[in-house]
Amino acid sequence: MRFALDRESGTPLYQQIEAYFRAGILSGSFLPEARLPASRQLARDLGVNRMTVETAYANLESDGLVYFKVGSGTYVLPPPVLALPVKDNAQALFPAWQQTLQLPLSFSDETLAAPAGADLIRFAVGSGDPGLFPLDAMRKILQTVMRRDGVSALGYGDLYGYAPLRATISHVLANQGIQARPENILITSGSQQAIALAAQLLLREGETVLVESPTYGGALDLFRKLRLRVVGVPVDGNGMQVDGLDALFEQVRPRLIYTMPNFHNPSGVCLSNQRRHELIALAGRHNIPILEDDYVGDLRYDGHAQPALKALDPGGQVIYVSTFSKMLMPGLRTGFLVAEGPVFENLAQGKRATDLAASNLIQRAVEGYVTVGRYQAHLRRSCQLYKSRRDAMLAALRRYLPRDVQFIASRGGLFLWLQLPDGLTAEQLLPIAREQGVDFASGPGFFPNRADGANFLRLNFAAFHREQINEGVRRLGQAIGQVRK
Numbered sequence: 001m002r003f004a005l006d007r008e009s010g011t012p013l014y015q016q017i018e019a020y021f022r023a024g025i026l027s028g029s030f031l032p033e034a035r036l037p038a039s040r041q042l043a044r045d046l047g048v049n050r051m052t053v054e055t056a057y058a059n060l061e062s063d064g065l066v067y068f069k070v071g072s073g074t075y076v077l078p079p080p081v082l083a084l085p086v087k088d089n090a091q092a093l094f095p096a097w098q099q100t101l102q103l104p105l106s107f108s109d110e111t112l113a114a115p116a117g118a119d120l121i122r123f124a125v126g127s128g129d130p131g132l133f134p135l136d137a138m139r140k141i142l143q144t145v146m147r148r149d150g151v152s153a154l155g156y157g158d159l160y161g162y163a164p165l166r167a168t169i170s171h172v173l174a175n176q177g178i179q180a181r182p183e184n185i186l187i188t189s190g191s192q193q194a195i196a197l198a199a200q201l202l203l204r205e206g207e208t209v210l211v212e213s214p215t216y217g218g219a220l221d222l223f224r225k226l227r228l229r230v231v232g233v234p235v236d237g238n239g240m241q242v243d244g245l246d247a248l249f250e251q252v253r254p255r256l257i258y259t260m261p262n263f264h265n266p267s268g269v270c271l272s273n274q275r276r277h278e279l280i281a282l283a284g285r286h287n288i289p290i291l292e293d294d295y296v297g298d299l300r301y302d303g304h305a306q307p308a309l310k311a312l313d314p315g316g317q318v319i320y321v322s323t324f325s326k327m328l329m330p331g332l333r334t335g336f337l338v339a340e341g342p343v344f345e346n347l348a349q350g351k352r353a354t355d356l357a358a359s360n361l362i363q364r365a366v367e368g369y370v371t372v373g374r375y376q377a378h379l380r381r382s383c384q385l386y387k388s389r390r391d392a393m394l395a396a397l398r399r400y401l402p403r404d405v406q407f408i409a410s411r412g413g414l415f416l417w418l419q420l421p422d423g424l425t426a427e428q429l430l431p432i433a434r435e436q437g438v439d440f441a442s443g444p445g446f447f448p449n450r451a452d453g454a455n456f457l458r459l460n461f462a463a464f465h466r467e468q469i470n471e472g473v474r475r476l477g478q479a480i481g482q483v484r485k
């Protein structure tokens with residue numbers, strides 16, 4: 001252990017040691033039951049006599065901050081209740097440069113919300129069912145990777161991403177009509193990082209990014225954090241409304257179009273085939289890059305797949321991003337982007353400057369899982385299960401919600417998107433719904449202009465059993481009834 005002792009000061013060394021541990025225990029840095037360093041070792045580390053350390057520990061013990069266990073060592077006791085406010089007071093002690101920092105806008109935390117607790121049914125969550133995470137398979141693969149690759153699995157690895165994983169992704173994409181060479185694939189720490197890299201590269205503060213309205217809250221958080229101007233384009237049952245785009249491009253001169261053509265978050269709609277072609281043509285004419293976020297493209301339950309925008313790209317117009325978070329597990333933090341031309345190397349450089357590389361070990365494990373075909377089987381299983389859950393939620397919505405609550409049946413993905421009748425807002429409803437034991441992601445967090453989302457809400461059907469879905473929607477119906485009274 002190392003901490004500074006001031007040998008020039010008039011304060012005896014044992015008091016300085018005592019003061020260091022006292023402050024740590026009272027502020028909560030040393031947690032109850034943490035073991036303090038052995039006195040002999042600490043004396044050696046600090047270059048003091050062992051008696052000096054023992055005197056400090058004895059004083060802490062007589063003040064009720066630590067206890068000795070014979071033959072074992074010195075352990076931290078829970079700090080007295082009165083001592084706890086020390087941490088809050090520390091706010092005033094921050095240096096001036098910290099005090100000038102403004103508190104950040106509150107972020108939409110829907111993507112990170114924990115899975116359902118014992119009673120609250122958390123329809124607000126943003127990912128699939130943790131019960132489907134292939135726990136055993138991943139444990140075995142990690143062991144295999146460590147045995148097979150040894151220390152190579154534990155170095156930084158290739159800064160563009162683990163080459164066999166890039167090759168596997170290229171193969172998976174080819175089956176979806178996207179021809180991407182492994183050299184044009186960059187592995188990122190989740191697709192959130194891919195979106196951030198593109199936005200940081202292509203826009204400066206104050207410039208305009210065009211998004212669907214509504215759109216993914218995490219992208220809005222990011223764009224606002226980068227101080228971009230966010231302009232929303234309305235969405236209908238066929239995705240982003242592209243008709244007025246020509247004029248809008250002239251008016252707001254966007255530097256980037258961020259779009260989710262498949263199972264759009266939060267509305268669940270898909271961009272129609274015709275609009276896909278129109279959007280590509282429009283963006284090409286106006287020289288605007290498209291950032292295509294295909295976060296759940298493989299979770300389709302009915303209808304047929306439309307070509308990705310990337311598949312229609314005449315060359316270098318579309319940056320495609322996707323992720324293993326929703327179709328496999330978010331904790332892998334493994335996403336990727338596909339791009340051609342100078343933009344690819346620029347994005348790769350941005351990645352390197354941000355975090356050097358994505359986790360080498362995890363990429364090898366993902367590659368192991370995806371390669372042996374288990375991934376395809378996992379996707380088939382997920383689609384089957386999520387489809388039945390979507391149907392269960394649609395049935396429950398028809399059964400328990402008043403007829404003036406509108407929704408469309410999404411054909412894939414994780415969510416259903418509801419519109420409340422005029423005069424009833426998500427903000428009013430949420431606290432009452434929580435009292436009833438259910439929550440949801442509120443509309444305003446998904447809109448560039450928050451007020452536009454007042455009477456919308458998003459429900460996750462994928463992460464819940466049918467019984468939970470039924471019960472959760474019943475509670476929601478009850479909450480609506482209560483607010484209306």
Ligand SMILES: Cc1ncc(COP(=O)(O)O)c(C=O)c1O
Pocket residue numbers: 111126189190191192193216218260265293295322323324325330333334335
């Ligand atoms: C539409 C969309 N894109 C991107 C992400 C980012 O996911 P990740 O960084 O886990 O790949 C999310 C997460 O919720 C999302 O909903």
